[in-house]
Amino acid sequence: MWGPYYAAMSLRIAALGLLSEGPASGYDLLKHFEESMANVWPATQSQLYSELNKLSDGGLIEVSAIGPRGRKEYQITDDGRAELVRWVTSPQDDPPFRSAALLRVFLLGLIPAEQARTHLEGMAAHSDAEIARLSELRESLTCGRAVNPSDEAFFGLAALDYGLRLNAMQAQWARSVIDHLE
Amino acid sequence: MWGPYYAAMSLRIAALGLLSEGPASGYDLLKHFEESMANVWPATQSQLYSELNKLSDGGLIEVSAIGPRGRKEYQITDDGRAELVRWVTSPQDDPPFRSAALLRVFLLGLIPAEQARTHLEGMAAHSDAEIARLSELRESLTCGRAVNPSDEAFFGLAALDYGLRLNAMQAQWARSVIDHLE
DNA sequence: CAGGCCATGTAAGACGTTACATGATTTT
DNA sequence: AAAATCATGTAACGTCTTACATGGCCTG
Secondary structure, three states, X not given: OOOOOOOOOHHHHHHHHHHOOOOEEHHHHHHXXXXXXXXXXXXXXXXXXXXXXXXXXOOOEEXXXXXXHHOEEEEEOHHHHHHHHHHXXXXXXXXXXXXXXXXXXXXHHHOOHXXXXXXXXXXXXXXXXXXXXXXXXXXXXXXXXXXXXXXXXHHHHHHHHHHHHHHXXXXXXXXXXXXXXX | OOOOOOOOOHHHHHHHHHHOOOOEEHHXXXXXXXXXXXXOOOOOHHHHHHHHHHHHXXXXXXEEEEOHHHOEEEEEOHXXXXXXXXXXXXXXXXXXXXXXXXXXXXXXXXXXXXXXHHHHHHHHHHXXXXXXXXXXXXXXXXXXXXXXXXXXXXXXXXXXXXXXXXXXXXXXXXXXXXXXXX
16 A cells, blocks of 8 residues: 555654544644654654645545634544554564664764763763653653553553653763763 | 755764774675664665765765775765764754654554553563674674773773663563553 | 676665745734 | 734655666685
8 A cells, every 4th residue: 555665654653643542633733742752753744744645645544624724633544543553563664773872972982082971971961851851741641640551641651661761771871981981 | 065954964974983993995884884883873785885975075085995896995084084073072963862662652552452562572572682682792892801991992882882771671661561561 | 607795886765854835813 | 903823735855765787806
Protein backbone atom coordinates (compact mmCIF):
# COMPACT_ATOMS: atom_id res chain seq x y z
CA MET A 1 0.00 0.00 0.00
CA TRP A 2 2.81 2.41 0.85
CA GLY A 3 5.30 1.11 -1.67
CA PRO A 4 8.59 -0.56 -0.84
CA TYR A 5 10.07 2.47 0.94
CA TYR A 6 10.43 3.49 4.53
CA ALA A 7 8.85 0.87 6.70
CA ALA A 8 9.35 3.23 9.65
CA MET A 9 6.90 6.07 8.92
CA SER A 10 6.93 7.21 12.52
CA LEU A 11 5.16 10.55 12.29
CA ARG A 12 2.41 8.84 10.36
CA ILE A 13 2.19 6.42 13.26
CA ALA A 14 2.28 9.10 15.93
CA ALA A 15 -0.65 10.86 14.25
CA LEU A 16 -2.57 7.61 13.88
CA GLY A 17 -1.85 6.83 17.52
CA LEU A 18 -3.32 10.09 18.75
CA LEU A 19 -6.35 9.65 16.50
CA SER A 20 -6.86 6.16 17.92
CA GLU A 21 -7.90 7.86 21.17
CA GLY A 22 -10.64 9.82 19.43
CA PRO A 23 -11.40 12.17 16.51
CA ALA A 24 -9.48 15.42 16.28
CA SER A 25 -8.39 18.12 13.85
CA GLY A 26 -4.83 18.84 12.80
CA TYR A 27 -4.84 21.81 15.10
CA ASP A 28 -5.97 19.66 18.03
CA LEU A 29 -3.30 17.09 17.31
CA LEU A 30 -0.61 19.74 17.29
CA LYS A 31 -1.51 20.76 20.80
CA HIS A 32 -1.90 17.20 22.11
CA PHE A 33 1.42 16.37 20.52
CA GLU A 34 3.30 18.90 22.58
CA GLU A 35 2.33 17.39 25.89
CA SER A 36 2.84 13.77 24.92
CA MET A 37 4.56 12.32 21.89
CA ALA A 38 6.60 15.39 20.99
CA ASN A 39 8.98 14.22 23.70
CA VAL A 40 9.75 11.07 21.72
CA TRP A 41 8.91 12.11 18.16
CA PRO A 42 8.67 15.86 17.54
CA ALA A 43 6.99 17.18 14.41
CA THR A 44 6.30 20.55 12.87
CA GLN A 45 2.93 22.01 11.99
CA SER A 46 3.74 21.79 8.32
CA GLN A 47 4.68 18.16 8.43
CA LEU A 48 1.65 17.13 10.44
CA TYR A 49 -0.86 18.73 8.09
CA SER A 50 0.65 17.15 5.00
CA GLU A 51 0.85 13.82 6.76
CA LEU A 52 -2.85 14.02 7.58
CA ASN A 53 -3.62 14.57 3.92
CA LYS A 54 -1.51 11.57 2.95
CA LEU A 55 -3.18 9.40 5.58
CA SER A 56 -6.55 10.53 4.31
CA ASP A 57 -5.56 9.77 0.70
CA GLY A 58 -4.44 6.32 1.81
CA GLY A 59 -7.70 5.62 3.59
CA LEU A 60 -6.14 5.21 7.05
CA ILE A 61 -8.11 8.15 8.39
CA GLU A 62 -11.18 10.01 7.14
CA VAL A 63 -12.81 13.38 7.64
CA SER A 64 -15.61 12.88 10.16
CA ALA A 65 -16.83 16.47 10.44
CA ILE A 66 -16.26 19.95 9.05
CA GLY A 67 -16.32 22.79 11.55
CA PRO A 68 -15.98 26.57 11.41
CA ARG A 69 -12.92 28.13 9.73
CA GLY A 70 -12.50 25.09 7.51
CA ARG A 71 -11.75 22.87 10.48
CA LYS A 72 -11.51 19.24 9.40
CA GLU A 73 -12.04 16.67 12.10
CA TYR A 74 -10.44 13.34 11.30
CA GLN A 75 -11.17 9.89 12.65
CA ILE A 76 -9.17 6.71 12.28
CA THR A 77 -10.50 3.92 10.01
CA ASP A 78 -10.29 0.17 10.44
CA ASP A 79 -7.40 0.13 7.97
CA GLY A 80 -5.72 2.75 10.10
CA ARG A 81 -6.04 0.68 13.26
CA ALA A 82 -4.68 -2.35 11.44
CA GLU A 83 -1.69 -0.35 10.25
CA LEU A 84 -1.05 0.88 13.80
CA VAL A 85 -1.04 -2.65 15.18
CA ARG A 86 1.20 -3.80 12.35
CA TRP A 87 3.72 -1.07 13.16
CA VAL A 88 3.62 -1.61 16.91
CA THR A 89 4.42 -5.28 16.42
CA SER A 90 7.24 -4.63 13.91
CA PRO A 91 10.14 -3.20 15.90
CA GLN A 92 12.64 -4.78 13.52
CA ASP A 93 12.32 -2.03 10.92
CA ASP A 94 12.76 0.98 13.18
CA PRO A 95 15.13 3.66 11.93
CA PRO A 96 18.63 3.28 13.39
CA PHE A 97 19.76 4.99 16.57
CA ARG A 98 21.35 8.41 15.97
CA SER A 99 22.68 10.89 18.49
CA ALA A 100 24.39 14.14 17.58
CA ALA A 101 25.28 14.56 21.26
CA LEU A 102 27.25 11.31 21.24
CA LEU A 103 28.90 12.14 17.93
CA ARG A 104 30.07 15.34 19.62
CA VAL A 105 31.52 13.33 22.50
CA PHE A 106 33.55 11.39 19.96
CA LEU A 107 35.08 14.64 18.78
CA LEU A 108 35.64 16.30 22.13
CA GLY A 109 39.38 15.68 21.82
CA LEU A 110 39.47 18.43 19.19
CA ILE A 111 38.93 21.20 21.71
CA PRO A 112 41.00 22.10 24.81
CA ALA A 113 40.43 19.82 27.81
CA GLU A 114 39.03 22.62 29.91
CA GLN A 115 36.43 23.45 27.26
CA ALA A 116 35.52 19.78 26.92
CA ARG A 117 35.03 19.65 30.66
CA THR A 118 32.73 22.65 30.52
CA HIS A 119 30.71 20.99 27.78
CA LEU A 120 30.28 17.83 29.84
CA GLU A 121 29.17 19.91 32.80
CA GLY A 122 26.62 21.51 30.50
CA MET A 123 25.34 18.08 29.48
CA ALA A 124 24.93 17.09 33.13
CA ALA A 125 23.13 20.33 33.91
CA HIS A 126 20.85 19.88 30.91
CA SER A 127 19.93 16.41 32.10
CA ASP A 128 19.15 17.76 35.55
CA ALA A 129 16.86 20.33 33.98
CA GLU A 130 15.14 17.66 31.88
CA ILE A 131 14.56 15.58 34.99
CA ALA A 132 12.89 18.57 36.62
CA ARG A 133 10.75 19.22 33.55
CA LEU A 134 9.68 15.60 33.17
CA SER A 135 8.97 15.24 36.89
CA GLU A 136 6.69 18.23 36.69
CA LEU A 137 4.99 16.81 33.60
CA ARG A 138 4.54 13.49 35.37
CA GLU A 139 3.03 15.21 38.36
CA SER A 140 0.60 17.18 36.21
CA LEU A 141 -0.46 14.01 34.37
CA THR A 142 -1.01 11.78 37.37
CA CYS A 143 -2.08 14.40 39.93
CA GLY A 144 -0.46 12.19 42.54
CA ARG A 145 -2.68 9.21 41.68
CA ALA A 146 -1.29 5.72 41.29
CA VAL A 147 -1.57 4.33 37.77
CA ASN A 148 -2.73 0.85 36.83
CA PRO A 149 -1.78 -1.07 33.70
CA SER A 150 -5.43 -0.90 32.67
CA ASP A 151 -5.16 2.91 32.71
CA GLU A 152 -4.97 4.53 29.31
CA ALA A 153 -2.01 6.64 30.43
CA PHE A 154 0.01 3.68 31.70
CA PHE A 155 2.38 3.29 28.76
CA GLY A 156 2.71 7.01 28.23
CA LEU A 157 3.94 7.25 31.80
CA ALA A 158 6.24 4.30 31.21
CA ALA A 159 7.79 6.26 28.34
CA LEU A 160 8.08 9.26 30.63
CA ASP A 161 9.86 7.14 33.23
CA TYR A 162 12.25 6.02 30.53
CA GLY A 163 13.07 9.67 29.95
CA LEU A 164 13.69 10.23 33.64
CA ARG A 165 16.03 7.24 33.85
CA LEU A 166 17.77 8.24 30.62
CA ASN A 167 18.58 11.69 31.93
CA ALA A 168 19.66 10.40 35.31
CA MET A 169 22.01 7.99 33.51
CA GLN A 170 23.33 10.77 31.30
CA ALA A 171 24.08 13.08 34.21
CA GLN A 172 25.92 10.30 36.04
CA TRP A 173 27.82 9.36 32.91
CA ALA A 174 28.88 12.94 32.19
CA ARG A 175 30.13 13.41 35.74
CA SER A 176 32.05 10.15 35.62
CA VAL A 177 33.77 11.23 32.40
CA ILE A 178 34.65 14.53 34.07
CA ASP A 179 36.16 12.60 36.98
CA HIS A 180 38.32 10.56 34.63
CA LEU A 181 39.44 13.75 32.92
CA GLU A 182 41.74 14.69 35.81
CA MET B 1 28.84 29.07 3.29
CA TRP B 2 26.25 26.29 3.66
CA GLY B 3 23.24 28.50 3.33
CA PRO B 4 20.69 29.17 6.07
CA TYR B 5 19.51 25.55 6.32
CA TYR B 6 20.35 22.68 8.58
CA ALA B 7 22.87 23.76 11.14
CA ALA B 8 23.14 20.11 12.23
CA MET B 9 24.85 18.42 9.25
CA SER B 10 25.97 15.48 11.34
CA LEU B 11 27.16 13.03 8.69
CA ARG B 12 29.22 15.82 7.21
CA ILE B 13 30.74 16.23 10.66
CA ALA B 14 31.31 12.53 11.21
CA ALA B 15 33.24 12.34 7.94
CA LEU B 16 35.26 15.44 8.80
CA GLY B 17 35.95 13.99 12.23
CA LEU B 18 37.38 10.78 10.82
CA LEU B 19 39.46 12.74 8.33
CA SER B 20 40.81 14.89 11.15
CA GLU B 21 42.74 11.80 12.28
CA GLY B 22 44.48 11.46 8.93
CA PRO B 23 43.90 11.22 5.16
CA ALA B 24 41.67 8.45 3.86
CA SER B 25 39.51 7.44 0.90
CA GLY B 26 35.75 7.03 0.96
CA TYR B 27 36.24 3.31 1.05
CA ASP B 28 38.58 3.57 4.04
CA LEU B 29 36.12 5.80 5.86
CA LEU B 30 33.31 3.32 5.32
CA LYS B 31 35.28 0.62 7.09
CA HIS B 32 36.49 2.88 9.91
CA PHE B 33 32.93 4.08 10.35
CA GLU B 34 31.62 0.64 11.11
CA GLU B 35 33.83 0.16 14.11
CA SER B 36 33.42 3.62 15.56
CA MET B 37 30.90 6.32 14.68
CA ALA B 38 28.36 4.05 13.01
CA ASN B 39 27.21 3.25 16.54
CA VAL B 40 26.16 6.85 17.08
CA TRP B 41 25.53 8.09 13.53
CA PRO B 42 25.15 5.34 10.90
CA ALA B 43 25.48 6.19 7.22
CA THR B 44 25.23 4.32 3.96
CA GLN B 45 27.91 3.99 1.30
CA SER B 46 25.89 6.11 -1.08
CA GLN B 47 25.44 8.94 1.36
CA LEU B 48 29.07 9.02 2.41
CA TYR B 49 30.43 9.30 -1.12
CA SER B 50 28.11 12.12 -2.07
CA GLU B 51 28.90 13.89 1.20
CA LEU B 52 32.62 13.68 0.40
CA ASN B 53 31.98 15.35 -2.92
CA LYS B 54 30.01 18.12 -1.26
CA LEU B 55 32.72 18.63 1.35
CA SER B 56 35.27 18.80 -1.42
CA ASP B 57 33.17 21.30 -3.37
CA GLY B 58 32.89 23.40 -0.23
CA GLY B 59 36.63 23.36 0.36
CA LEU B 60 36.42 21.62 3.74
CA ILE B 61 38.43 18.67 2.43
CA GLU B 62 40.63 18.19 -0.62
CA VAL B 63 41.96 15.32 -2.69
CA SER B 64 45.49 14.66 -1.49
CA ALA B 65 46.33 11.68 -3.71
CA ILE B 66 44.91 9.54 -6.48
CA GLY B 67 45.55 5.81 -6.20
CA PRO B 68 44.79 2.75 -8.31
CA ARG B 69 41.19 2.02 -9.34
CA GLY B 70 40.32 5.71 -9.19
CA ARG B 71 40.93 5.81 -5.45
CA LYS B 72 40.69 9.37 -4.15
CA GLU B 73 42.44 10.05 -0.89
CA TYR B 74 41.03 13.06 0.94
CA GLN B 75 42.57 15.23 3.60
CA ILE B 76 40.94 17.84 5.79
CA THR B 77 41.67 21.53 5.15
CA ASP B 78 42.03 24.36 7.64
CA ASP B 79 38.48 25.45 6.82
CA GLY B 80 37.38 21.90 7.56
CA ARG B 81 39.02 21.90 10.97
CA ALA B 82 37.44 25.25 11.76
CA GLU B 83 34.03 23.91 10.80
CA LEU B 84 34.56 20.86 13.01
CA VAL B 85 35.42 23.00 16.01
CA ARG B 86 32.46 25.27 15.30
CA TRP B 87 30.10 22.29 15.29
CA VAL B 88 31.59 20.65 18.36
CA THR B 89 31.07 23.86 20.33
CA SER B 90 27.50 24.41 19.08
CA PRO B 91 25.35 21.79 20.80
CA GLN B 92 22.37 24.14 20.75
CA ASP B 93 21.43 23.34 17.16
CA ASP B 94 21.48 19.57 17.33
CA PRO B 95 18.54 17.77 15.73
CA PRO B 96 15.85 16.90 18.28
CA PHE B 97 15.73 13.58 20.12
CA ARG B 98 13.66 10.93 18.33
CA SER B 99 13.02 7.34 19.31
CA ALA B 100 10.76 4.98 17.41
CA ALA B 101 11.17 2.50 20.26
CA LEU B 102 9.69 4.96 22.76
CA LEU B 103 6.91 5.93 20.38
CA ARG B 104 6.06 2.23 20.29
CA VAL B 105 5.95 2.11 24.08
CA PHE B 106 3.39 4.91 23.96
CA LEU B 107 1.19 2.72 21.80
CA LEU B 108 1.65 -0.57 23.60
CA GLY B 109 -1.85 -0.30 25.02
CA LEU B 110 -3.18 -1.10 21.55
CA ILE B 111 -2.10 -4.74 21.73
CA PRO B 112 -3.04 -7.43 24.28
CA ALA B 113 -1.20 -7.17 27.60
CA GLU B 114 0.54 -10.50 27.12
CA GLN B 115 1.91 -9.40 23.77
CA ALA B 116 3.07 -6.09 25.24
CA ARG B 117 4.86 -8.02 27.95
CA THR B 118 6.61 -10.16 25.35
CA HIS B 119 7.69 -7.04 23.50
CA LEU B 120 9.19 -5.54 26.66
CA GLU B 121 11.04 -8.78 27.32
CA GLY B 122 12.41 -8.53 23.80
CA MET B 123 13.63 -5.00 24.48
CA ALA B 124 15.41 -6.17 27.64
CA ALA B 125 16.99 -9.06 25.77
CA HIS B 126 18.08 -6.77 22.98
CA SER B 127 19.77 -4.47 25.48
CA ASP B 128 21.56 -7.43 27.04
CA ALA B 129 22.85 -8.41 23.60
CA GLU B 130 24.00 -4.84 22.92
CA ILE B 131 25.87 -4.80 26.20
CA ALA B 132 27.66 -7.98 25.17
CA ARG B 133 28.49 -6.55 21.75
CA LEU B 134 29.76 -3.24 23.10
CA SER B 135 31.78 -4.94 25.85
CA GLU B 136 33.48 -7.03 23.21
CA LEU B 137 34.13 -3.93 21.10
CA ARG B 138 35.56 -2.15 24.11
CA GLU B 139 37.84 -5.06 24.86
CA SER B 140 39.09 -5.20 21.28
CA LEU B 141 39.76 -1.45 21.28
CA THR B 142 41.59 -1.23 24.60
CA CYS B 143 43.20 -4.69 24.65
CA GLY B 144 42.89 -4.52 28.43
CA ARG B 145 44.97 -1.36 28.66
CA ALA B 146 43.96 1.56 30.82
CA VAL B 147 43.11 4.71 28.87
CA ASN B 148 44.24 8.24 29.72
CA PRO B 149 42.45 11.45 28.78
CA SER B 150 45.47 12.29 26.62
CA ASP B 151 44.81 9.11 24.62
CA GLU B 152 43.26 9.66 21.21
CA ALA B 153 40.66 6.98 21.92
CA PHE B 154 39.55 8.47 25.23
CA PHE B 155 36.35 10.17 24.08
CA GLY B 156 35.44 7.35 21.72
CA LEU B 157 35.55 5.04 24.70
CA ALA B 158 33.53 7.53 26.72
CA ALA B 159 30.86 7.34 24.02
CA LEU B 160 31.04 3.57 24.16
CA ASP B 161 30.57 3.66 27.93
CA TYR B 162 27.51 5.82 27.38
CA GLY B 163 26.14 3.05 25.18
CA LEU B 164 26.81 0.46 27.86
CA ARG B 165 25.06 2.53 30.51
CA LEU B 166 22.18 3.31 28.16
CA ASN B 167 21.50 -0.35 27.50
CA ALA B 168 21.84 -1.29 31.14
CA MET B 169 19.31 1.42 31.96
CA GLN B 170 16.97 0.23 29.22
CA ALA B 171 17.05 -3.39 30.39
CA GLN B 172 16.30 -2.31 33.96
CA TRP B 173 13.53 -0.02 32.82
CA ALA B 174 11.89 -2.68 30.63
CA ARG B 175 11.93 -5.19 33.48
CA SER B 176 10.48 -2.65 35.89
CA VAL B 177 7.61 -1.94 33.48
CA ILE B 178 7.02 -5.68 33.21
CA ASP B 179 6.86 -5.89 37.00
CA HIS B 180 4.25 -3.14 37.15
CA LEU B 181 2.24 -4.94 34.48
CA GLU B 182 1.03 -7.57 36.97
C1' DC C 1 40.68 -15.81 -16.90
C1' DA C 2 37.30 -16.01 -13.27
C1' DG C 3 35.94 -14.50 -8.96
C1' DG C 4 36.42 -11.49 -5.31
C1' DC C 5 37.48 -7.27 -3.53
C1' DC C 6 38.45 -2.30 -4.24
C1' DA C 7 36.35 1.93 -5.41
C1' DT C 8 33.08 5.32 -6.82
C1' DG C 9 28.93 6.90 -8.56
C1' DT C 10 23.61 8.07 -10.10
C1' DA C 11 18.68 8.34 -9.49
C1' DA C 12 14.18 8.16 -7.37
C1' DG C 13 11.59 8.97 -3.70
C1' DA C 14 10.36 9.43 1.37
C1' DC C 15 11.17 12.28 5.42
C1' DG C 16 12.09 16.61 7.95
C1' DT C 17 12.94 21.82 8.46
C1' DT C 18 12.16 26.46 7.50
C1' DA C 19 9.77 30.23 5.75
C1' DC C 20 5.97 32.15 3.90
C1' DA C 21 0.93 32.65 2.78
C1' DT C 22 -4.03 32.91 3.64
C1' DG C 23 -8.25 33.58 5.64
C1' DA C 24 -12.07 32.87 9.28
C1' DT C 25 -13.75 33.51 14.00
C1' DT C 26 -13.63 35.02 18.64
C1' DT C 27 -12.21 38.20 22.16
C1' DT C 28 -11.29 42.70 24.04
C1' DA D 1 -12.23 47.78 14.90
C1' DA D 2 -7.99 45.69 16.28
C1' DA D 3 -5.73 41.83 18.14
C1' DA D 4 -5.42 37.23 19.30
C1' DT D 5 -6.38 32.74 18.18
C1' DC D 6 -8.08 29.12 15.15
C1' DA D 7 -7.06 26.58 11.10
C1' DT D 8 -4.93 24.93 6.96
C1' DG D 9 -1.83 25.04 3.27
C1' DT D 10 2.42 25.63 -0.35
C1' DA D 11 7.23 25.77 -1.75
C1' DA D 12 12.09 25.13 -1.45
C1' DC D 13 15.58 22.61 0.14
C1' DG D 14 18.49 19.47 2.89
C1' DT D 15 18.83 14.62 4.57
C1' DC D 16 18.42 9.55 4.42
C1' DT D 17 17.20 5.13 2.22
C1' DT D 18 17.02 1.93 -1.41
C1' DA D 19 18.28 0.09 -5.62
C1' DC D 20 21.03 -0.06 -9.37
C1' DA D 21 25.30 0.76 -12.23
C1' DT D 22 30.21 0.65 -13.50
C1' DG D 23 34.73 -0.52 -13.87
C1' DG D 24 39.67 -1.48 -12.20
C1' DC D 25 42.94 -4.45 -9.74
C1' DC D 26 44.63 -8.68 -7.59
C1' DT D 27 44.85 -13.62 -6.60
C1' DG D 28 44.36 -18.31 -7.52
